[in-house]
Amino acid sequence: MQGERIWTAGLVVIGDEILSGRTQDRNIAQLAAWLNVQGIRLNEVRVVGDETGAIVEAVNTLRSRCDYCFTTGGIGPTHDDITVDAIAQGLGVGVVHHPQAMAILDAYYATRGGLTEARARMARVPEGAALIENRVSGAPGIRIGNVFIMAGVPHITAGMLDALTGTLEGGRPVVSRTIGCWVAESEVADMLRDVEKAHRDRAELAIGSYPFFRNGRTGANFVVRGPDAAAVDACLFDLTTRLEAAGHAVAAEGI
DSSP, rough: TOOOOEEEEEEEEEEHHHHTTTSOHHHHHHHHHHHHHTTTTEEEEEEOSSHHHHHHHHHHHHHHHHEEEEEEOOOOOOOOOHHHHHHHHHHHHOOOEEHHHHHHHHHTTTTTTTOHHHHGGGGGTTTOOOOOTTTSOOOOEEEETTTEESSSSSHHHHHHHHTTTOSSSSOOEEEEEEEEEOOOOGSSSSHHHHHHHHTTSSSSOOOEEEEEEEEEEEEOOOOOEOHHHHHHHHHHHHHHHHHHHHOEEEETOOO
16 A cells, blocks of 8 residues: 555634633544545644734645645634635735625525625635535635635534535545553553554554543553555554453453
8 A cells, every 4th residue: 555645634723712722623623534534634733823924824834735724713704804814815816705605695694684794704715716615604615726714613614524525636534443451551662663563564554542541540542543444454453462462451442
């Protein structure tokens, strides 16, 4: 499997409320899971406030480093929703009201008080952009080049991701298998390294170790990930065998 094309994505989470702790971000996990199904790996996440320079730097870095760059947050109707303006600045284009977005919003708000100037802000896009359907609340997401500008509200983001399903080029989905042991990860660190090295030569595999402390006991879950299910299963079997040979009881599916 060596040499197989690996498609990557980056995510810029935008919002002062995330950095202040007032709001807990849930989009990272749902985007990572969705990307995996598309055969795309989430390689990097940046969290920035509502500040133009920070948004421009983060988006320009990730869109050049990854195949796709996603952003969440800052595309609402208020004055501090500056994501569209910042990304347009970073791309060197202007900002326009997208006619299809205006029509969508006009229809959506026809029975909700009408399309006000503030609501029309949600139809503003970087010049040359296309729309991402919003099946939840009307205001569409935005796609320009390899940049995808999405809502910050998780259930709205989920709807936009659903609309994008199957439209992006990617590789094979990453397969993930988990086992667990009541053992300190430091005791088996060399074993984990040796197993990963033995199997990585045949496939793009990685072993993650996730320690925990419960009820006065130390344990860890071990996750094997890779694009080939058979290779992942073989690696997991090897790791399980070695752990059991060392006297550690292994819990399938993790603890």
